[in-house]
Amino acid sequence: MRDGRNHGRARWIGALALVGGCGLGNPDLVFTADVGVPPVDTGLDVPTDVGFDAGFDVPADLPLDRPDVPADLGFDVPDLGVDRPDVPTDVGVDAPDVGVDVPDVGVDVPDVPDVVDAPDVPDVPDVPVDMPPVCPAGQTLCGATCFDLAADPSHCGACTTACALPNAVAGCAAGACVVASCTAGFGNCDGNPANGCETSVVADDARCGACTNVCGADRYCTAGACTPSRDCAELHRRRPALPSGTYSLDLDGAGAGAPADARCDMVTDGGGWTLVFDSNTSANYDQVDVGWSRADVAAGLLASGAATEALIAHRDASFVPVPGVSTARFAVPAMWRSRSPFAVAAQDESVLAFLSGSATGETHRLRYGYQNFAGYCGSAWDAGSSFGRICLEGTTAPFFTTFANNDLDYCSLSSLVWYGAGNPVPYRCGAARRFTIYVR
Ligand SMILES: [Ca+2]
């Protein structure tokens, strides 16, 4: 708020300044100023008219007064609650030894009296110490024990090398692990000791029981041993490519009998046949008890029941079926398991026969025994004398006769008279025309 008193004081101060700055400093200058200020009683005798005119109006209101600053601003400065932290005086840092010796300042330090007697140090007892053994020549100390690193498989080449080889008992030779022996059924066939005995020799025909043991043609490897087949049928199953011929067979299987050579037909009617009777073993049978040519085959395959089929055929010197004569396959007659068909007086039985490998069976009468007969397969038995025949009635299967008579034996056809036909007689039994029985 501006009142009249302040207004008048301001005008006065302005006039005084003009006088001091211009008029008093230079008395030659005369100037007048009409400041137009009404007289105000200030208690001082101030001429209202200083006699000069400055030629300009001083503004009546100059904001020259400093505004009053209230002492009390009306608010309190809040306590910010921040205390200045105490600064520790001891920062815990020791001054390093700067390595500067304090010079001798010439003050003698008095001797410190020796007030402490050093205690007696007790005697140290003797500690027993084992001296390491001195290893014999050729041995090396490993820990506390001497070993021959050249030959010890547990310390082979180095104290910490223990030989361990797959499927093998390891040995050590010249400081290197070697195969000392193989676990049963394995072989070190590659000669590399690192992989031990790497090859199974249990069932490999070329490495049977040992890396270099090759089984023979009629042997197969089982349980690490080259083993013969029980019969031609088993051999034929295992070695289908084997031709007909003579092979070593274990005819009694698990029995004590040693393997024996036997003749196999690997071709006729599926193959796998084992010869049990061959008429050529005798040029002329003349008896009522002709037995099997191969008693061992009969015992091993017939008496045992191992064989179930029989095959009759006329064969040449190479045991190849003779052309023009049917082969006949049928189930083994029960009688044949205990005796040969030639040691039976007279036996007729109906069989389902498969002729010359036919897949279709035919039922025919099988006739066999040492009795006499009128001349044909269909002729009745004559118990009054012995002659002997075996034939399959109504077929061209083999007809074998005269084995119980001193006349020469004949190998004709079941469809013909016992001596066959023609002159000279073409059906006499011999090496090139033999009556055979095979079983399987
Ligand atoms: Ca090996």
Ligand SMILES: [Ca+2]
């Ligand atoms: Ca005879």
